[in-house]
Amino acid sequence: MTEFLFFIEVVVAGLLAGTMYSLVALGFVLIYKASSTFNFAQGAMVFFAVLSFVGFMELGIPFVLAFFVTILLMALVGLATEKLVLKPLRNQSEDTLLMATIGLGFVLEGLAQAAWGVEVRRLDLGIPDFPIQWIIESTGLFISALDVTAGLVAAGLIIALALLFKYTKMGLGLRAVADDPGAASSIGIPLGSIMLMVWTAAGIVALVAGMMWGARAGVQFALVDLALKALPVLIIGGFSSIPGAIVGGLIIGATEKVLEVYIGPYFGGAIEGWAPFVLAIFFLLWRPEGLFGEKIIRRV
Amino acid sequence: MSNKPVFLSYTRSDLTNFVVLMGLGLAVIPFLVQTDYWYSSILIPWLCLSLAAIGQQIVMGYAGQLALGAAGFMAAGAFALFNLELRLEFIPFPINLILAGLVAAFFGILFGLPSLRVRGIYLMVATLASQFFIIWMIDKFGWFKNYDTSGIITAQDIVIFGREFTTPMEMYFVVLVVVAVLTILAINMTRGSTGRNWMAVRDMDIAAESMGISLLRTKLQAFAISAFFCGVAGALFAFTYLKSMEPVAFDIKLSFRILFMVILGGLGTINGAFIGAAFILLFPVVLNTLGNEIFHGMIDATIISSIELVVFGVLIIVFMIYEPLGMAKLWENIKARFKSSRVPDPTLVQTRKNT
Numbered sequence: 001m002t003e004f005l006f007f008i009e010v011v012v013a014g015l016l017a018g019t020m021y022s023l024v025a026l027g028f029v030l031i032y033k034a035s036s037t038f039n040f041a042q043g044a045m046v047f048f049a050v051l052s053f054v055g056f057m058e059l060g061i062p063f064v065l066a067f068f069v070t071i072l073l074m075a076l077v078g079l080a081t082e083k084l085v086l087k088p089l090r091n092q093s094e095d096t097l098l099m100a101t102i103g104l105g106f107v108l109e110g111l112a113q114a115a116w117g118v119e120v121r122r123l124d125l126g127i128p129d130f131p132i133q134w135i136i137e138s139t140g141l142f143i144s145a146l147d148v149t150a151g152l153v154a155a156g157l158i159i160a161l162a163l164l165f166k167y168t169k170m171g172l173g174l175r176a177v178a179d180d181p182g183a184a185s186s187i188g189i190p191l192g193s194i195m196l197m198v199w200t201a202a203g204i205v206a207l208v209a210g211m212m213w214g215a216r217a218g219v220q221f222a223l224v225d226l227a228l229k230a231l232p233v234l235i236i237g238g239f240s241s242i243p244g245a246i247v248g249g250l251i252i253g254a255t256e257k258v259l260e261v262y263i264g265p266y267f268g269g270a271i272e273g274w275a276p277f278v279l280a281i282f283f284l285l286w287r288p289e290g291l292f293g294e295k296i297i298r299r300v
Numbered sequence: 301m302s303n304k305p306v307f308l309s310y311t312r313s314d315l316t317n318f319v320v321l322m323g324l325g326l327a328v329i330p331f332l333v334q335t336d337y338w339y340s341s342i343l344i345p346w347l348c349l350s351l352a353a354i355g356q357q358i359v360m361g362y363a364g365q366l367a368l369g370a371a372g373f374m375a376a377g378a379f380a381l382f383n384l385e386l387r388l389e390f391i392p393f394p395i396n397l398i399l400a401g402l403v404a405a406f407f408g409i410l411f412g413l414p415s416l417r418v419r420g421i422y423l424m425v426a427t428l429a430s431q432f433f434i435i436w437m438i439d440k441f442g443w444f445k446n447y448d449t450s451g452i453i454t455a456q457d458i459v460i461f462g463r464e465f466t467t468p469m470e471m472y473f474v475v476l477v478v479v480a481v482l483t484i485l486a487i488n489m490t491r492g493s494t495g496r497n498w499m500a501v502r503d504m505d506i507a508a509e510s511m512g513i514s515l516l517r518t519k520l521q522a523f524a525i526s527a528f529f530c531g532v533a534g535a536l537f538a539f540t541y542l543k544s545m546e547p548v549a550f551d552i553k554l555s556f557r558i559l560f561m562v563i564l565g566g567l568g569t570i571n572g573a574f575i576g577a578a579f580i581l582l583f584p585v586v587l588n589t590l591g592n593e594i595f596h597g598m599i600d601a602t603i604i605s606s607i608e609l610v611v612f613g614v615l616i617i618v619f620m621i622y623e624p625l626g627m628a629k630l631w632e633n634i635k636a637r638f639k640s641s642r643v644p645d646p647t648l649v650q651t652r653k654n655t
Contacts, residue, residue, distance in 0.1 A: 038421045040421075042395075084617075085617050085621075088621045089620060089621060092620075094420050095364075095366055095420055096620055096624060097418065098366070098421055098424075099563055099616060099620055100616065100617050100620040100621075102556075102559070102616065103612070103613040103614070103615070103616030103617040103620070104613060104617060105613065106609045106610070106612050106613030106616070107609070107610050107613035107614055107617070108610070108613075109606075109609050110606045110607065110609030110610035110611075110613060111606070112608055113602065113603075113605075113606040114603055114606035114610065116606060118600065118602045118606070125310075131527070179354070225552065228428065228552075231421070231424075231425040231428065232425060234425075235422060235425055239421075246448050267440060267442070268440035268441070270436060270439075270440065271436070273432045273436055274429055274432035274433040274436055276428070277425060277428050277429030277432055277433070278429050278433065280425055280426065280429070281414055281426050281429055284417060284422060284426060285414070285417060286412055288417055288418050288422065
């Protein structure tokens, strides 16, 4: 029985940690949906956003204000990216755009470190990274409060985004742009402001993801490498699907924890580093478009 | 298709280039440069990384497969050579070096398999798996490191036909000869049917396939040869530059640096690999020197390394927008300007690659 409980515990911890991957993947999906660009810089945006947030807090700006100032900053980053990087590269191949966003990622990482320094910062959100007492008492499971919060925040963000896309005029415009940018702009949908909104949304998601990761592991450069794990999440979920990002994150989170705990010890541990990527390869062989992605059709 | 061995096809200008470059490398540089610093900190790493960049160039610039795991294959080559030298010491060093490259090539084929089904970012993720997996494997299985727990494993001395190559200048000669031989091989491959097939697949794989080019064969061949180059480069890098065996030296950051060398140097050119490697290697050195000389250490070293990241990133974006063919193309443009006074050479006018 205790073994079964332990298994449940591992899976739950994995699922909740997976929501953090989902958050990073979500920002990626938003930009992909709107502009068909693989934004490799999303991981760097997570790092940039949370480091700026912590930096603002250190300057004495209160929590809520720092949050909004950071969002404003991310909107500016999005605006600059759109104008300076993506616009000149319109109609170029996907590979070219991907390489440009790799460059963008390095710019953001460098700027963040030049502005705020390289030392590891602690980020205290007031949420302890300890098991919640009443869950232990009622079920015997050890589940961290931070994991639960991350899960709830992710769920909240996803619901908000889904509502935004479904019921607002902006959301309708966004879906039109995602479908066909040319047609959308010809019927008077403001492409510029739609893109600004998408980048801002991606910036908010990046900030929240960074805050969750930062609260657990400290705000540091390693966040960029952690964010790389959002890539297998996207492959499993599909690049253009918000539910896909969530489910993909949960699958990766749970699988890597289970593998690490039950199989890892036989190989000296730390298989978390590559297990998601190998899992992604198997998914690619089985379903290259991902669980929720649109079928990839290539025209000759 | 000609059946001539790849080594035997060359033009007259190739021959002059070769003689001039080798003369420069084997005679002029050793005559002019006497300080060890130049050999061990500039020339040796430059040649090693150029070789790795050629590997990346083959798979990415020629075969058009977006792979990001060169450092993983370098690590495979480095540790293969370490173990071969350790366990099969009766085999001469040059043969062990080739075997080390073949070990890396095996991994190249293994992790190149996903390229048969996916492309673009999907492939990039699949190749990232190789990067993380290979480093992890070396780190976790003591056998690869000969159960050394001290963390610092010195690479063996290079002994070729009973002669030891231990000083920086001697090691430089070894590296130079290996890199020269492999570069000629690469140039000939890219000009021959092998390279034509790679480029056909790069420009449009479906069209290539319908013309009878086997995608399976061509793609896996590109991955294998690319990994072979990276493996040899990694082995040389560990034995002549690092002089120790440490998996950490081959982390994802090195893969990114090699990717940058190829992108900035110019996709689809062998020259570009050398130019890109020189730039990526020398730029931080120049930046540090400038920081020390002009600002006398007033600027923090971490700030300088951050500026380095920003500059690389900005350059990539700028090159993608204005000159996707990189620095090698800029160099061609400059040469073209001096060659013919007014009329541009039509063969040099290349259109932007569109897909």
